[in-house]
Amino acid sequence: MGADAKVAGSTRLMVGEHFMLGDHACAEGALAAGLDFFAGYPITPSTEICERLAHRLPQVGGRFVQMEDELGSIAAILGASAAGARSLTATSGPGFSLMMENIGLAVMMEIPCVIVDVMRGSPSTGLPTLVGQGDVFQARWGSHGDYSIVAFSPSSPQECFDLTIRAFNVADQLRIPVFLLMDETIGHMTERVVIPPAAQIPRTPRKRPTHAPGEKLFLPFKADSDLIPPMAHAGEGYNVHFTGLTHDERGYPALNAQAHEELVMRLSQKVSAHASEVTLVEEVNLEDAEVVVVAFGCTARSARRAVNLARQRGIKAGLLRVITLWPFPEEQVRRLAGSGRVKRFIVPEINLGQVCREVERLTSLPVDRINRAGGAMISPQSIVEVIAA
Template sequence: MNSAPKHPEQPDIRLMQGNRACAEAALAAGMRFFAGYPITPSSEIADFLASALPRHGGSFIQMEDEIASMGAVLGASLTGVKAMTATSGPGFSLKQELIGYAALCEIPCVIVNVQRGGPSTGLPTSPAQSDVMQSKWGSHGDYPMVVLAPSSVKETYELTIQAFNFAEMLRTPVILLSDEITGHLYEKITIPPPEAVPVITRRSPRVAPNASYKPYLPNEPDLVPDIPDIGTGFHFHTTGLIHTPDGFPTREPEEVRALITRLHDKINSRKHEICLYEERNTGDAELILCSFGASSRSCFQVVEDARKEGRKIGGIGLKTLWPFPDFIFHKLSSSVKAILVCEMNCGHIIGEVERVCEGRCRVEGLGKCTGTMITPSEIENAIKRIK
């Protein structure tokens, strides 16, 4: 297989599909367990990993359904193996039950959702960005979520590695929210050499197994516990019930509060580190085009065209959707006249932008739910309507 350059001194440049880049990056990040269920438009990820994982000493399994594949991922991750699954809309809905389990039990894993048009079976082979809110609120209960959205094949590679690093560092499930356009797009990509890829692996207990070890006792200052791996002698308990630092169930109000707030705090306190975005020409901009995923490609095209004509338009491409990067918009809303949010849905991210801007600038939306991508000319038309 062509996973290494013929001449090591030359850069490893390839024409690659977005889904393939996701799978290649997962291997580079150290992922060695994949469980999935066939679904368009994510199946290429499973197809490639079924072949590649045994060659890397890892394991692939196609489970009987989406829920089972999520369960197998969590089981494998509990033993210390970096684990991943990939799916699309209807499958993502099914996985929500155990995504909540992973968040509560602090089990690192990556869930790839290559978004397609919904609701229900919807548009299996057409793009959409309408799972933004489900990726944040899909499971029941209060839990935080880290969601990354790539806009190119290169960014898919980078953000997949980042997703594993965040998952391991924060001990939390991370969702890579791709879309059918990015997942099926073929682009040129330079695969970085392994030594240039920063790989983070979860911390292990710093003590030998002992009866008084509290697996869920948070560390300062990152609030992340050093949970042991199954099979290493700690005899620890994992439960989807609200639990104390020793891992056993509780209903004591103060202990419940302590766990739920810690789960949020360990992520929200590091928002500036987790929230990744690309900013172009925002300094003097009067209008900002805000987008993410495939739609940000069209936005940045409009920004480039506008600047050639001297129009003061800037662009924000969000790579991290959740936690929502409030701080970007706190600053921008005081300096720009308007923000146009472009997304392939009926209005998801726009609500967050409105919430944060609090009326300091106009916030308009270009929401498209046709199963087709937002084009630069459609953005130009929307800009005309603002003026």
């Protein structure tokens, strides 16, 4: 759990500078965000998040439950969130697969929660202790049917901390499950992490009913103009009904095409309507770039080095680091593609080609793929070779 956690005691916010593991930084980010409830099941390489919170969360007034499996973990965090908790689970690919059904339930019931997936070599049991980045599309399309979610991808332990906080805020703002797609390299990397004082940690509250229960009719799934309905919690007296079935504004099952069209469209559009607020990228040397490397997670670290090496050789290379994987930063890619200056894109990723498909559909320029099945990072040199080719 780390020596610093042992001395933290009942301090929720470990303000200061730390030399911290990515997984631990994620756990500390959750605590900083006001985590109330964690349910999880140990799985490499995410276990350190679970262990850290087993030690830390109860000491700051939160509840930690180690569940029987990931099916139970996701169900439990949805229940706790329905009762008002900021709730979290953490897993890796095999557990993420098991959570898919209830991710759909979270979307349909509009229950906010944060799910961390520390990606490892896959498919199946794959490479438990070695890196992979193969869950990008699963995060977007894994549960059945059409829906939209938000997924962030940190490239450092500091970002594990920062983006976990942001994930909670976006989840509460949009009433959706939000994913933190870490990878094994980032999760198991120890680096400097600065935890700011409480006043500098933003908190977006959930939208809540504006009148007392019984005062007038409360329609728990009637959205405002921002497409987000206010959320009443269990035990508050609003006598709400939540169902995974297609439902009307009362929350009652409405099993017909019209109700389904309205609901599914709204659930999808409420994310796209707020896409610009949640879409984060880092732009490195893009002002004059002719070759743009698009990368995320640990691969973005290699890409940053590769761009610097290419610049030393006089090649105008730049990096578009994708921090928000979903919704994909379409505008940023389109702008570069349409600049007249950029001649091609390069997408290195530790999978057989996922993010590159997003880039390809946004541009008619050449997109060079650099793919590895998993187990090791893509080296800066191998990216430089493609940049220079």
